[in-house]
Amino acid sequence: MPAARLIEVDDTGVAGSLAPAPCVLVVGNFDGVHRGHQAVLRDAVAHAGTIGLAVCVLTFDPHPAAVVGKGAPPLLTTLERRAELVGELGVERMYVRRFDAAFAAWQPDRFARDLVARALEARVVVVGENFRFGARRAGDLTLLRDLGKELGFDVRVSAVARDAGGPYSSTRAREAIRAGNVDEVRNVLGRPHALTGVVVHGDERGRTIGVPTANLAGPAELLPPNGVYAVTAERYDAGHNGRGGVFVPLAQGLTNIGVRPTVGGGRLSIETFFLDYAGDLYDARLRVHLVASLREEKKFGSLDELKAQIARDVADARVALARA
Numbered sequence: 001m002p003a004a005r006l007i008e009v010d011d012t013g014v015a016g017s018l019a020p021a022p023c024v025l026v027v028g029n030f031d032g033v034h035r036g037h038q039a040v041l042r043d044a045v046a047h048a049g050t051i052g053l054a055v056c057v058l059t060f061d062p063h064p065a066a067v068v069g070k071g072a073p074p075l076l077t078t079l080e081r082r083a084e085l086v087g088e089l090g091v092e093r094m095y096v097r098r099f100d101a102a103f104a105a106w107q108p109d110r111f112a113r114d115l116v117a118r119a120l121e122a123r124v125v126v127v128g129e130n131f132r133f134g135a136r137r138a139g140d141l142t143l144l145r146d147l148g149k150e151l152g153f154d155v156r157v158s159a160v161a162r163d164a165g166g167p168y169s170s171t172r173a174r175e176a177i178r179a180g181n182v183d184e185v186r187n188v189l190g191r192p193h194a195l196t197g198v199v200v201h202g203d204e205r206g207r208t209i210g211v212p213t214a215n216l217a218g219p220a221e222l223l224p225p226n227g228v229y230a231v232t233a234e235r236y237d238a239g240h241n242g243r244g245g246v247f248v249p250l251a252q253g254l255t256n257i258g259v260r261p262t263v264g265g266g267r268l269s270i271e272t273f274f275l276d277y278a279g280d281l282y283d284a285r286l287r288v289h290l291v292a293s294l295r296e297e298k299k300f301g302s303l304d305e306l307k308a309q310i311a312r313d314v315a316d317a318r319v320a321l322a323r324a
Helices: 036-052 079-088 107-118 141-151 170-179 180-190 305-321
Strands: 005-010 024-029 054-061 092-099 122-126 152-159 194-200 214-217 227-237 245-256 269-275 285-296
Touching: 005 170, 024 036, 024 152, 036 054, 036 122, 036 180, 079 092, 107 122, 107 141, 122 141, 122 227, 141 152, 152 285, 170 180, 180 285, 214 285, 227 269, 227 305, 245 285, 245 305, 269 305, 285 305
Parallel strands: 005 092, 024 054, 024 122, 054 092, 122 152
Antiparallel strands: 194 214, 194 285, 214 269, 227 245, 227 285, 245 269
């Protein structure tokens, strides 16, 4: 399914010429679009199908904690990626409301009246069990239901999805990424964690040992520990099949995240060696999915030792990717 349409919303309503339409509106941050989020969205899509409405998501940027908390947590997914992921589940539009100090001061009734009911024309509002809204989180589920009766929308509350490890959450996903536990990351997210960036020129030392790499610059997503990972990669296609920009499959490979201690790199780099692929990728925008952790980064005694280890890494990556 195509990505949800990404639409900005401000104090005056929906930005641009696209008019809102009555919808089932799911409200949340959705950073990660983890399995808990997915359960909520699937339920909303199923319910919307019974009443003939489209499903839309309302999310916020930056993360509210950047304004009213201790600072925004590390990013799991970009807004663009979130739109893709929710679109795959059947969401048609993803409304993004800028979260700033002025918006944080909105009282609960203004949030429900001006944004949810008027600007976005919600007929059903779907939220989680712990949903709070408005200045100082003053609004609760009881108030939301009361406002819904006044403003013409129903409220559906989704139970928190969980497994033996507890509720699925963005915090749990971040902890797993920081620990380099790619299996737990996949369990929480329902897919591998991904890094997105642009291929830039490096020092090309990899070419001198027969292992040319693509150097990925600018990932906004949370990085795992330094090490070597088996990966799959996609390349951004700005005009795929006339449908606008999408990421399309590129190749499998292995990615080194670290400071390249053997060759004295010093600076953090994200370098990917692709299996069974050769081509110019400079300036290409890539998304690299971290499928399996192969080993920690280490310093070798010589370039020959490094080359031998890379050969073993390639073999290990092929095995890991075949199993994925």
